[in-house]
Amino acid sequence: MQGYLEKRxxxxxxxxxxxxxxxxxxxxxLRLLYQRERPDAVLQHRNHQIIGVEITHLFYDSEEAKRLLGRSQSRNLNQEVVEMLIAELNKRIQTKEMKINNYATAYPIALIIRNASPAFGMSDILRAKELIYKPQGRFTHVWFLSRDGSDEWLMKDLQQL
Incomplete structure (x- = not known):
């Protein structure tokens, strides 16, 4: 139950x-109508159009995720490279694409990817944009949320790269 609440x-x-x-x-x-499991949330535009969103969080690796979520005290001493983060990003996009194939919704679905890794920001990802997997059209948008050296969040639609 704790893991479910944390994910939510x-x-x-x-x-x-x-x-x-x-x-x-x-x-x-937009406004949030409700959270659920498939898709993760349902939003509504001012014009009453409904859109579902799948949400995923991007970490450099599982050890970073554990550390940032308070489940590990270890310090990662490996050299972090942006290509590894983008490989994880690509896996997340592909996994979510396969997941929504099983959804039966009457509305379109977008993907939100929140970069939780403090190691790399928006500009790092955009500099290596040629390495990012091109979504196959299952999502209306693939919104990437990231910081970039400050506390301010930035947003980019990866389908527009």
Missing amino acids: DLERTAVRIFIRLYNQNYANK
């Missing part, structure tokens, strides 16, 4: 960051 809290935080950034940049404002 992480997803709620990610969707709130996304909605704030989206509403700052687009006229057709």
Whole structure:
């Protein structure tokens, strides 16, 4: 039960960051209708259009995830390289694409990826954009949320790269 609640809290935080950034940049404002399991959240535009969102968090590796979630005290002494983070990003996109094939929804679905790794920011990812897996059209958007050396969150649609 603890893992489920933690996952739900992480997803709620990610969707709130996304909605704030989206509403700052687009006229057709969004709001959270509810969280659920398939897809992770359901949002509604001001014009009443419904959209589902799948949410995932990107960590450099499992040890970083454990450390950042308070489950490990170890310090990663390995040299971190952006290519490894992008390989993990690509796996996340592909896994979520396979997952939504089993969804029976009457509305489109977008993907939100929240970069939780403090090792790399938005500019690091964009500099290596040619390595990012190109989504196969199952999602309306693939929104990437990341910081970039500050506490401010940034948002980019990876399908627009």
